[in-house]
Amino acid sequence: MLGRLNHVAIAVPDLAAASAVYRDTLxxxxxxxxxxxxxxxxxxxIDTGNSKIELLEPLGQGSPIASFLEKNPSGGMHHVxxxxxxxxxxxxxxxxxxxxxxxxxxxxxxxxxKPVLFLHxxxxxxxxxxxxxx
Amino acid sequence: MLGRLNHVAIAVPDLAAASAVYRDTLxxxxxxxxxxxxxxxxxxxIDTGNSKIELLEPLGQGSPIASFLEKNPSGGMHHVxxxxxxxxxxxxxxxxxxxxxxxxxxxxxxxxxKPVLFLHxxxxxxxxxxxxxx
Numbered sequence: 449m450l451g452r453l454n455h456v457a458i459a460v461p462d463l464a465a466a467s468a469v470y471r472d473t474l475x476x477x478x479x480x481x482x483x484x485x486x487x488x489x490x491x492x493x494i495d496t497g498n499s500k501i502e503l504l505e506p507l508g509q510g511s512p513i514a515s516f517l518e519k520n521p522s523g524g525m526h527h528v529x530x531x532x533x534x535x536x537x538x539x540x541x542x543x544x545x546x547x548x549x550x551x552x553x554x555x556x557x558x559x560x561x562k563p564v565l566f567l568h569x570x571x572x573x574x575x576x577x578x579x580x581x582x
Numbered sequence: 583m584l585g586r587l588n589h590v591a592i593a594v595p596d597l598a599a600a601s602a603v604y605r606d607t608l609x610x611x612x613x614x615x616x617x618x619x620x621x622x623x624x625x626x627x628i629d630t631g632n633s634k635i636e637l638l639e640p641l642g643q644g645s646p647i648a649s650f651l652e653k654n655p656s657g658g659m660h661h662v663x664x665x666x667x668x669x670x671x672x673x674x675x676x677x678x679x680x681x682x683x684x685x686x687x688x689x690x691x692x693x694x695x696k697p698v699l700f701l702h703x704x705x706x707x708x709x710x711x712x713x714x715x716x
């Protein structure tokens with residue numbers, strides 16, 4: 449079931465500053481910022497060739513990463529995203545195994561325009577897991 | 583400078599239990615455990631095709647992930663590892679930019695038998711960064 453590691457998301461308090469670190473200090477190519485008001489974040493992607501790093505900054509009131517940044521004011525790793533061939537089949541298999549699918553359990557459209565779901569960290573060694581339709 | 587995302591490391595309190603979750607719940611292929619006493623951890627790798635997840639369990643006294651697990655008893659994302667073509671050139675460039683290289687600044691041999699270095703999270707949006715010679 450588990451497919452490619454699509455991206456690792458890092459929540460940051462200052463997207464411009466974090467982008468500059470990746471671009472100038474690490475010599476990476478950083479995309480232009482993309483505001484995703486329906487997800488409460490502004491994102492940039494860093495292409496590592498085989499995968500991506502997603503830097504997330506809160507956008508608007510009630511951003512889903514606001515409480516994470518309150519606990520981790522400097523930022524930190526927020527979630528990993530794995531691709532799956534069939535997100536509905538994956539969801540049903542995970543629910544049957546007892547894993548907690550966040551929200552109403554229906555996939556939403558993510559930053560890449562594809563259906564995504566999030567799985568509660570308690571079931572995955574403290575790690576928030578996103579699944580994205582491949 | 584920044585190359586491929588070699589792996590994402592997740593520290594776990596119980597390697598057998600976390601391996602079972604990845605194998606049975608997520609349907610992933612999990613390697614046999616590998617004890618690395620010189621690094622104070624036992625590891626398994628999960629091959630995602632394009633990259634890897636490394637699950638880390640403390641090994642012995644004074645494991646470098648012991649304090650992380652005290653703060654995050656269920657486990658959590660511990661570091662990301664990027665490949666670089668020339669680890670000494672990367673280190674010198676990073677030091678010149680003001681980044682803090684951990685330890686004595688000399689690469690050690692990592693889990694894949696290649697030279698590695700760690701960079702302090704304060705310089706990378708709260709994220710511990712490992713560099714590995716490609």
